[in-house]
Amino acid sequence: MFKMTPTILKNFLTEKATRLYPFEIREPYAHVRGELVNNSETCNFCGICAAKCPSQCIKVDKKSATWECEPFECVYCGICVDACPQESLSQKELYRKPSAERQHIIIKGEIRPEKPDAPVA
């Protein structure tokens, strides 16, 4: 009947299993897949991330150089980060804060002139 008692007594002497969040926050582990960020300076708006995204939350328009993301639809799988040829996409080590309002992230880059066609020999 008292099989649990030693475990309970031990628990008085060990550290707490829970934290007083948000006053006490644990350091995040390295490489945790948190908030998705895109660097507009390095992004060439190729659209590979939009094609690979399993939740289809990314839209890219190369002509107007815009990168759009619906963070509520993102599942934080990190497939786009792995696929990005420019290494422009990255994930922070902290999760996105909860929000009551729908957010829509739009990143506008510099419209680059299209490369001229190679001269016909």
Next chain:
Amino acid sequence: MQEAIQKTVQRTTIPFGPQHPVLPEPVHLKITVEDEIIKEVVPALGFVHRGLEKLIDIRDFHQMIQVVERVCGICSMIHAMCYVHGIEELMKIEVPPRAKYLRVIWSELHRIHSHLLWLGLFADSFGFESVFMQFWRIREKILNIDEATTGNRIIVSVNVVGGVRKDLSQDQMRWILDELDQIEQMTTQLESTLFEDYTVKKRTIGKGLLPSRQAVELGIVGPTLRASGVAQDMRQLGYAAFKELDFEPVTENNCDCWARCRVRYREVLQSIDLIRQAISKIPAGEINVKVKGRPQGEVITRVEQPRGELLYYIKANGSKNLDRLRIRTPTFANIPALFTMLPGMWLSDVPVIVLSIDPCISCTER
């Protein structure tokens, strides 16, 4: 006189679920009782159907990995592993040996945390809340390992067609082994409470009997079948790196709720041992191979989920979208066991018996 009283007792139908304090899953049971003894059970499902299989129409076969991971939150990695095994078989891809071992490590970590979650919920079903909290406290360590090694706590998303996305460093493996030592010690501390305590024995021994012959006839799978003394485990097929690891299916012969609890408890320790073996034998090398082309043909793959045999049927036509994806989860196979387990039991035993098959209804309805 006794017969006369019994004749006057009318049958009553009591609804149990889909919203019930002890049930974590939305299953509805129409229970017909005479006095407090159960006479008949009719389950009703379909409350959380999400139509994930239909997503093959708009997601390509690579993107479907992240979709099938969301069939079940508890064993997400094992669903993805079963799916990629099928695609790899269709595309004739040879996965690097290191990736196979890494799949074993993460799938066994998932099995441990699923079983620890279940042991806690099971204790909660007969009102033993302190055991519930102790098991969930241990489970937190596994979730931390998942978060540190893969980047996420539950939906680890490590599988890709042709291997895995993440590797484990030597330091991480050493840390996992240290954590597993602690998990083993903390779990064994609770063994006597769970199996020798008078109250627990009173609530579990002889409840929900499922004789082995009936279990086989009904097509029961997983720990529910092994608790009826049948040594059947899909890991015996030797998928991933299981053929190179030493392991025997855990069986018990009591056929009751106590035996099912015992099987899952012993499987936690068995999985810890399998991870130790995998870490000691893991070869160096690549973790994935480059994949070219598209799958064509049809295939059936089976793996062992914490709840039992998981079956995927994949039909591909050579395009980027699959033709058909059919998922049969272990709970679908285990629900008929309730027809045998529940009649003749007291109404107060229903939560314990229903939880003893480890129902995962969101998994079953996909």
